[in-house]
Amino acid sequence: MPENPSAHDPGAPAEPPLSRRAAREARGVSSDPAPETGPAGSAPTRPQPPLRPSGTERTAPTSAAPIDALFEAHTGRAPATAARHDKDRRKSRVAAWAIFLIVLGLLGGVVAGGFWVWNTYENQIRAVMGWEEPKDYDEGLAEGEATVTVVSGQTGADISRTLFEAGVTKTSGAFYSYLIESAEDTNLLKPGVYVLQQKMTSEAAFQALRDPANKLESTAQLREGLTVDQSVTRIAEGVGLPLEEVEAAVADPSAYGVAAESLEGWLFPATYTFDPGTTAAEVIQTMVDQTISTLDAAGVPEGRREEILTIASIIQKEARYEEDFFKVSRVIANRLDPAISDTNGLLQMDSTAQYGFAEREGGASSTAEELTDDNGWNTYVRTGLPIGPISNPGALAIAAAMDPAEGPWQYFVTVNLETGETEFTETLAEHEQAVRKWREWCAANPDGGC
Numbered sequence: 001m002p003e004n005p006s007a008h009d010p011g012a013p014a015e016p017p018l019s020r021r022a023a024r025e026a027r028g029v030s031s032d033p034a035p036e037t038g039p040a041g042s043a044p045t046r047p048q049p050p051l052r053p054s055g056t057e058r059t060a061p062t063s064a065a066p067i068d069a070l071f072e073a074h075t076g077r078a079p080a081t082a083a084r085h086d087k088d089r090r091k092s093r094v095a096a097w098a099i100f101l102i103v104l105g106l107l108g109g110v111v112a113g114g115f116w117v118w119n120t121y122e123n124q125i126r127a128v129m130g131w132e133e134p135k136d137y138d139e140g141l142a143e144g145e146a147t148v149t150v151v152s153g154q155t156g157a158d159i160s161r162t163l164f165e166a167g168v169t170k171t172s173g174a175f176y177s178y179l180i181e182s183a184e185d186t187n188l189l190k191p192g193v194y195v196l197q198q199k200m201t202s203e204a205a206f207q208a209l210r211d212p213a214n215k216l217e218s219t220a221q222l223r224e225g226l227t228v229d230q231s232v233t234r235i236a237e238g239v240g241l242p243l244e245e246v247e248a249a250v251a252d253p254s255a256y257g258v259a260a261e262s263l264e265g266w267l268f269p270a271t272y273t274f275d276p277g278t279t280a281a282e283v284i285q286t287m288v289d290q291t292i293s294t295l296d297a298a299g300v301p302e303g304r305r306e307e308i309l310t311i312a313s314i315i316q317k318e319a320r321y322e323e324d325f326f327k328v329s330r331v332i333a334n335r336l337d338p339a340i341s342d343t344n345g346l347l348q349m350d351s352t353a354q355y356g357f358a359e360r361e362g363g364a365s366s367t368a369e370e371l372t373d374d375n376g377w378n379t380y381v382r383t384g385l386p387i388g389p390i391s392n393p394g395a396l397a398i399a400a401a402m403d404p405a406e407g408p409w410q411y412f413v414t415v416n417l418e419t420g421e422t423e424f425t426e427t428l429a430e431h432e433q434a435v436r437k438w439r440e441w442c443a444a445n446p447d448g449g450c
Contacts, residue, residue: 142197178202191237224394249280265309265389311401312393317351320420329404345383
């Protein structure tokens with residue numbers, strides 16, 4: 001059959017075919033190239049190029065290959081080898097994830113350990129590295145207003161704590177450190193109620209307390225947690241009344257409608273300003289009336305006033321943060337509940353053990369004498385609530401006494417007296433672990449108030 005027409009000229013007429021030799025000569029190729037020689041005596045051989053199908057045509061396989069052979073040709077592996085390879089890859093992925101999780105766990109352990117070391121030994125680390133935070137505020141930060149009561153007989157350390165609690169100084173020991181370093185005399189500070197600012201330097205606070213212009217006349221400031229005996233002195237000096245008159249005014253609770261043996265817990269903590277000529281009895285009546293108004297606002301039934309004030313007074317002395325007030329209230333309720341308590345009805349609150357000792361003020365640890373003294377307030381010796389309040393509670397403590405938080409706690413301990421961090425636990429074993437933390441903090445902070 002004739003060959004196809006020229007690809008460059010589809011319409012050209014067909015030419016007679018050339019012989020193979022003529023065609024090669026026309027292309028300039030020798031008609032007799034030197035043959036490749038095989039072994040001696042063998043016929044000449046020439047490698048033949050594979051036939052290439054024209055256009056898009058493909059040659060069909062001459063025979064049907066088995067499917068396994070096709071798979072092997074495609075992947076380069078037999079099916080069994082491929083399966084083993086996939087299995088090995090899965091094992092490698094599992095091993096990689098396992099290693100990743102182990103490394104992640106180790107890193108997590110390092111981070112958690114670092115947090116524990118920092119929380120436990122922060123003060124020592126700061127001291128060694130020179131990272132101690134300044135005890136005092138910087139100049140120029142003073143803002144707002146704060147009232148502070150200075151009472152005769154107070155030491156420099158007492159005034160230092162008072163300033164810190166009022167938000168005037170940055171730390172509880174800043175003012176006291178200033179007095180020591182500057183050799184200032186606390187006798188220069190006169191009793192009374194003073195208006196200062198918050199975030200003051202200790203030096204600025206000292207000068208403000210010396211300025212008569214900052215002293216309020218006929219003003220009494222009672223902070224939360226004071227006892228009646230502590231309040232009487234502040235009332236007399238703040239309002240300008242003889243101490244004997246104020247002591248006589250608090251001697252008879254029935255004169256103010258209080259059915260209790262003492263006005264303990266009934267002198268509401270606040271700042272009071274009285275007109276000149278106000279009597280001691282009028283001052284006390286004002287404070288008792290404020291307590292009754294606060295009890296009524298909290299929904300306390302009249303028949304439970306003394307009970308709630310007793311619970312609230314313990315909360316006021318024991319709790320540090322706002323949320324802790326309601327947790328401490330729950331601990332008291334749980335320990336008094338025979339269906340829950342594992343303490344045989346003993347509250348075992350240090351504040352109640354310390355109350356019977358008039359000279360006691362401050363410090364978290366109770367002495368052996370305090371813990372074993374058999375008086376009506378010592379809940380280490382007597383079951384149930386004390387025979388009456390142990391301090392003047394504020395509105396928050398009263399609200400917490402009426403509405404405890406939900407929880408299983410029966411124990412709590414403040415493990416850091418500087419920050420007030422408190423741990424609440426359900427079992428004695430957990431509590432003992434928390435107590436160890438507190439002891440470690442006390443050992444690291446010998447002047448921390450333990």
